Amino acid sequence: MAAEAEDTNFETFASFSYLLSPLILRALADLGFSRPTLVQQKAIPLALENRDVLARARTGSGKTAAYCIPLIQKILTAKAVGTPHGDRPVLGFPHKSTLGPLLRFVGSGPRGGFATEHQSVDFSADS
DSSP states (O other): OHHHHHHOOOSSGGGGTTTSOHHHHHHHHHTTOOSOOHHHHHHHHHHHTTOOOOOOOOTTSSHHHHHHHHHHHHHHHHHHTTOTTSOOOOOOOSSGGGHHHHHHHHHTSOOSSOOOOOOOOOOOTTO
16 A cells, blocks of 8 residues: 555545545535645555654644544544444644644544544643
8 A cells, every 4th residue: 555655646635535434535625625735645645554654844734634634534444343442542732722723623524423522631830
């Protein structure tokens, strides 16, 4: 699959159709996302291959979606094979301001049984 991902040109989210659930593609379209950013083009296929991805890009480059889209796909895949309570993601954020965009992105996606509750722990000294 790695060679296939490297050779594929991901100009639209529809070009991810062999990797992503139709639920995710529909949610992306409903949110107005039609063209993946460069970081999404590169990171999503690698993350779906269970490869480690370290992405450094400017604010607004699509890093949150590049992380969340494969994460949601993996949750959907686990549910489809009958492991709904398998691994659960743990997200760490260096600052409270970075949590909002993630919760808005994940909270606006498909509701097919996703838990929308979250727990946050503030470890900062100024709280």
